[in-house]
Amino acid sequence: MGWDFETEPEFQKKLDWMETFVREEIFPLETLAEHWRSDAGRAQFKSITDPMKEEVKKKGLWAAHLPPDMGGLGFGQVKLGLMHEILGQTPYGPSIFGNNAPDSGNAELIAVGGTEQQKKDWMEPLLAGKYRSCFSMTEPGAGADPTLLTTNAMLDGDEWVINGHKWFSSNASVSDFLLVMARTGDADTSAYKAFSMFIVPTKTKGVNILRDVPTMGEPDHKTGEPGGHAEIIYDNVRVPFDAIVGGKDGIGQGFALAQKRLGPGRIHHAMRWLGQSRRAFDIMCERSLSRYTHGSILAEKQMIQDYIAESYAERQAARLLTLQAAWKMDQLHAAGKHYSDARVEIGVIKFWGAKVLYNVIDRAIQVHGSLGYTTDLPLESMYRHARAARIYDGPDEVHKVTVARQVLKDYRPHEVPSEHVPTRRRAAIEKFAEYLEGVDG
Numbered sequence: 001m002g003w004d005f006e007t008e009p010e011f012q013k014k015l016d017w018m019e020t021f022v023r024e025e026i027f028p029l030e031t032l033a034e035h036w037r038s039d040a041g042r043a044q045f046k047s048i049t050d051p052m053k054e055e056v057k058k059k060g061l062w063a064a065h066l067p068p069d070m071g072g073l074g075f076g077q078v079k080l081g082l083m084h085e086i087l088g089q090t091p092y093g094p095s096i097f098g099n100n101a102p103d104s105g106n107a108e109l110i111a112v113g114g115t116e117q118q119k120k121d122w123m124e125p126l127l128a129g130k131y132r133s134c135f136s137m138t139e140p141g142a143g144a145d146p147t148l149l150t151t152n153a154m155l156d157g158d159e160w161v162i163n164g165h166k167w168f169s170s171n172a173s174v175s176d177f178l179l180v181m182a183r184t185g186d187a188d189t190s191a192y193k194a195f196s197m198f199i200v201p202t203k204t205k206g207v208n209i210l211r212d213v214p215t216m217g218e219p220d221h222k223t224g225e226p227g228g229h230a231e232i233i234y235d236n237v238r239v240p241f242d243a244i245v246g247g248k249d250g251i252g253q254g255f256a257l258a259q260k261r262l263g264p265g266r267i268h269h270a271m272r273w274l275g276q277s278r279r280a281f282d283i284m285c286e287r288s289l290s291r292y293t294h295g296s297i298l299a300e301k302q303m304i305q306d307y308i309a310e311s312y313a314e315r316q317a318a319r320l321l322t323l324q325a326a327w328k329m330d331q332l333h334a335a336g337k338h339y340s341d342a343r344v345e346i347g348v349i350k351f352w353g354a355k356v357l358y359n360v361i362d363r364a365i366q367v368h369g370s371l372g373y374t375t376d377l378p379l380e381s382m383y384r385h386a387r388a389a390r391i392y393d394g395p396d397e398v399h400k401v402t403v404a405r406q407v408l409k410d411y412r413p414h415e416v417p418s419e420h421v422p423t424r425r426r427a428a429i430e431k432f433a434e435y436l437e438g439v440d441g
């Protein structure tokens with residue numbers, strides 16, 4: 001029997017250390033978020049967090065997202081899930097442990113698709129925390145359907161010339177390099193073979209970052225601060241022939257590579273959401289035991305108990321679904337197979353995990369009344385950021401389409417429903433005829 005819901009004691013010790021470290025060292029950083037936004041504040045933030053990163057490295061917990069054959073620590077997705085659940089509680093957690101989006105997914109992309117030289121030049125500094133990166137795919141005119149992307153790259157001698165307009169290129173304005181999806185195939189090429197992924201140093205001439213687009217998550221975001229979502233014009237950007245991820249062999253492989261990146265990227269998000277929803281849940285439970293109104297504490301009111309029970313059940317379901325998806329990915333990796341065989345599991349946790357995150361934070365705000373709506377608690381910020389989870393890395397609807405299509409492959413149409421009772425009754429009478437004398441069909 002292979003059903004096991006326990007964590008190895010040795011790994012549990014690491015998780016316990018992480019939990020204490022995150023709560024005692026990283027949580028306090030959140031309260032100074034405004035201060036870190038100035039140049040001086042950013043320098044102070046670095047002075048405080050660099051030694052933290054060293055401590056994480058000494059503990060052997062830095063950049064745990066890649067398997068050893070790709071230059072990582074080899075924890076696998078299940079262990080990574082348990083780690084991310086702790087790190088995801090705070091927006092600063094993942095970067096202090098070297099596995100923050102989008103860098104973690106980008107390192108994975110170069111690891112699976114890059115040439116040896118690209119791994120040395122770009123992935124290794126990324127894993128070492130020396131570089132920051134950006135994944136630049138979405139355009140104002142094309143997002144959920146990437147076959148509509150119009151950014152293109154034309155070969156001119158031994159250089160590619162990239163032209164196009166992207167937006168929501170997260171972290172572009174603080175990045176060292178961009179992974180840019182551009183069309184290299186002609187109009188006759190199938191859309192899924194027509195795109196390639198380019199490594200473009202951000203300082204390259206023609207990379208014009210117009211702005212970081214202010215969002216619901218960060219309405220007063222200033223261009224050039226970490227965590228921005230940039231709008232970029234690629235204006236005759238020239239890169240060498242071998243700038244395509246995978247070199248010559250990577251021509252036309254853009255979508256295949258993006259899928260390889262987005263699978264792990266999505267589950268990493270879902271893992272972090274577990275931590276966020278756990279934190280919101282804890283805040284809600286504490287309040288329900290503390291606030292007295294209309295003759296009792298909130299915890300004694302049935303509607304609040306409903307919020308708590310629903311939230312507990314939803315969180316537990318999201319956690320088990322996420323860990324099961326992670327387990328399947330580990331099995332596939334061990335068998336030398338691609339993660340795309342786990343697309344149903346990953347699709348489910350992408351939309352279900354985002355929904356649970358949103359629901360739990362929403363209920364936690366409700367239980368706090370006016371206090372929940374203020375910036376005196378982290379809930380309002382969590383809520384604003386959680387809304388995006390239903391959109392980025394593919395909106396809910398697209399994941400539901402994937403899940404439903406895959407699930408339906410196991411079914412066939414039946415003119416008469418296969419569970420049609422009169423039909424089944426007739427068949428049962430025929431089957432047991434020798435015992436059922438006199439029973440009508």
Ligand SMILES: Cc1cc2nc3c(=O)[nH]c(=O)nc-3n(C[C@H](O)[C@H](O)[C@H](O)COP(=O)(O)OP(=O)(O)OC[C@H]3O[C@@H](n4cnc5c(N)ncnc54)[C@H](O)[C@@H]3O)c2cc1C
Pocket residue numbers: 102134135136137138139140141142143144145167168169170171229388391392393394395396397398401
């Ligand atoms: C915070 C944030 C960070 C992001 N970071 C990045 C990044 O780093 N790099 C990057 O390239 N992109 C990034 N994105 C972009 C993100 O991936 C896109 O927003 C997403 O793919 C959806 O594309 P779109 O916004 O163009 O929406 P559209 O494609 O215009 O879709 C709009 C809506 O249409 C509906 N819809 C779409 N398709 C279907 C369908 N098949 N069936 C039913 N309904 C459908 C959905 O409701 C969807 O929300 C980020 C987005 C956000 C919000």
